[in-house]
Amino acid sequence: FVAQDAVQDSCRLYEQRIKTFGGLDVALLGVGRSGNIAANEPGSGIQSMTRIILIGNTSREEMENSEQTKETIPPCSLTMGIATLLSAKSIYLTAWGEEKAEIMQKVVENSITDTLPASFLQTHPNAHVVIDLGAAHHLTRIEHPWLVTSCQWSDKLVRSALVWLCQKLGKPILKLTNKDYNENGLSELLALYGSAYNANIKIFNDLQHTITGWPGGKPNADDTYRPERATPFPKKVIVFSPHPDDDVISMGGTIRRLVQQNHDVHVAYETSGNIAVGDEEVTRFMHFINGFNQLFADSKDSIISNKYKEIKTFFAKKKESDFDTRDILTIKGLIRRGEARIACTYNDIPLDHVHFLDLPFYESGKIEKLPMTEKDVETVRALLQKVQPHQIYVAGDLADPHGTHKKCTDAVLAAIDEEKKAGAEWLKDCRIWMYRGAWAEWEIENIEMCVPLSPEELRAKRNSILKHQSQMESAPFLGNDERLFWQRAEDRNRATASLYDQLGLACYEAMEAFVEYKPL
Known part of the structure; x- marks a missing residue:
């Protein structure tokens, strides 16, 4: 001192x-x-x-x-x-x-x-x-550039400007007038479109066409203005999930829709998520294993007994600065695998369609991860070659404070690039959709597909998130947001639906939003 x-x-x-x-x-x-x-x-x-x-x-x-x-x-x-x-x-x-x-x-x-x-x-x-x-x-200058300077008006920028104007005036899109445009710095759009009516109709239709109850495409339907193509049907789909719960947090309702509409859905969990499990979860499972062994197996089993004592002793002496042993990390990974399997079974995804990739970059045992390497990319690429999907869903939620989402998505996109260089035929008929939800939501000007959820579907989504019991109140990495992940997901999905409603489009309980990624 x-x-x-x-x-x-x-x-x-x-x-x-x-x-x-x-x-x-x-x-x-x-x-x-x-x-x-x-x-x-x-x-x-x-x-x-x-x-x-x-x-x-x-x-x-x-x-x-x-x-x-x-x-x-x-x-x-x-x-x-x-x-x-x-x-x-x-x-x-x-x-x-x-x-x-x-x-x-x-x-x-x-x-x-x-x-x-x-x-x-x-x-x-x-x-x-x-x-x-x-x-x-x-x-x-980034969010509302029309308030700062003259703009090069893309469709997305026009959509952003009209949504901003609607929110500022408390009006739906189709009620905006020439006066509204002129008095709020958007007279350039009147010159571009000729009238408020023309601009309103254009953006209203653009937003209307993002809404679909058929995220895999509607068979035998005109898909000219639909986000996804009608054929092939059914589609082979891979949902890449950075952690073993991001799939249901971010697009749980869409996953259920895809399964119910008979698409062949695979879920790939890219990391073990083992550092995001509290010690008390390991203790709870070890108590169960020890009790099970005493009741139904050889209670003198030295392997189980010794491992139980070893872990119990480690936790008793563990300091806040200590990192878990490899055995404890393995047990924590098994806990998350079990939860992911239960959630997939709840969503009617067969267990042979559930893939645990355990990408090596994550396995540092620390918050700081290892650099992504060719081995991570090749692991993802092998799954892509095996399934040859028509649809891929990846995390676009890159605000994850520890960077796991970004590295996982980088690995998927790098694997896709390698397949493209190799001239993979399956990639020519594949679309890539990016989801958010765990940490943020897509801005409405960027949304290209929005899947509505009924109250029952939103409740089912919550139930699938709750299957990940280790990520409830005791989850170590909730970030700066005090809400639990199921609460964040519901709030964001309801907010998206509310925004569409305020703009004068359909009124739904909740909506999950996606942006298409197009490889160069």
């Missing part, structure tokens, strides 16, 4: 050293979800200098999620102050991913305030913001 006075003296000395060496040339910063830069929590003033500060709950959660070790985050931190950072000749603020989009919009576009410390960077004459498209998503 260091005396408080000594810490303060060190902070003052640090500031003096900066001045002695000519000041800061460059400050390279990230931004936290509460708008903090460095450890300057909300409330930090523009005159603040290097000091000790209490770490807020939001920052603590972020640190715990991002740290590659399980070491406990200390309650306090030493940090450069706002004034210290602003003294730098150049400042670069960086942010990556959709989970930073909301805070970046506030930092860049909202008023300067000490409740948002990063907003003080607006006062610096040489501050730069370096972000990817995900983090820039809510900036006006």
Whole structure:
């Protein structure tokens, strides 16, 4: 422990050293979800200098999620102050991913305030913001560019603008008028389409054509304006699921539709999901195995007895910073396999159509994963060659904070690219659909297929998610959203249906949305 006075003296000395060496040339910063830069929590003033500060709950959660070790985050931190950072000749603020989009919009576009410390960077004459498209998503120039400049109007941008106008005015699409367009910065569209009526009809029909109760295509029907083609029927389908529950969380209703409409549905679980199982789940299963052994088998079985004692001893001595043994990770993987099989059986998918790929990149035993390699890609490719699907569903939900979704989807797309290079015939008659749901939902301007769910179908989807018992209240990685995964899925699916309803289209209980991926 260091005396408080000594810490303060060190902070003052640090500031003096900066001045002695000519000041800061460059400050390279990230931004936290509460708008903090460095450890300057909300409330930090523009005159603040290097000091000790209490770490807020939001920052603590972020640190715990991002740290590659399980070491406990200390309650306090030493940090450069706002004034210290602003003294730098150049400042670069960086942010990556959709989970930073909301805070970046506030930092860049909202008023300067000490409740948002990063907003003080607006006062610096040489501050730069370096972000990817995900983090820039809510900036006006990205989300609503027509409010900033003249636009090159694509169909998606027109759809986005009209949805925005409908939400702003509280009107359905077909009730928008020329006056509405003119008074809200969309007069360019009137010149492009000739009238509000023409633009309204065009976008209304585009949205109407995204809705289908036949995600695999409707046989013997005109498919000119349908998201999926009518033939071939039935289709061979592979649903790739990064973790052993993403399939039902993100598209559980669509999976049931595909099965009920007699398509040949396979589900491929790309990773074991073993690090996302709590220790108490292993203890519960080990109690069962030990009890079963005593009742129905040889109670003196040394293998089971010794393994039970070994795991029990490990958990008794386990510290927060300790990683699980390979045996415990294997048991946790078995738990998730069992849950996935039960969910698939509930959805009438035969167990010989359930594939556990166990991609090697995931098996680090830690939150930080190994690099994706050719072995991951070849594992996926082998399944594609075996099934030769007409439809592939992959995760487009890349906001997963630990990056597993992105690596899994990259592996699938890389395998598809390899098949394309090899001239695979099956790929010529295959469509690839990307789903979301676990961490975010598709923006309506991007949706190309929307599958409606009745109240009964939504309830069945919830039941299939609940089959994954280890991912309920005790799930270790729920992220920044306090809702459980089944709650998130239902809220997002209902919100999509509500948006279609508000725009004047059909009114459903819930809807699952998809975007088509087209390989180059």
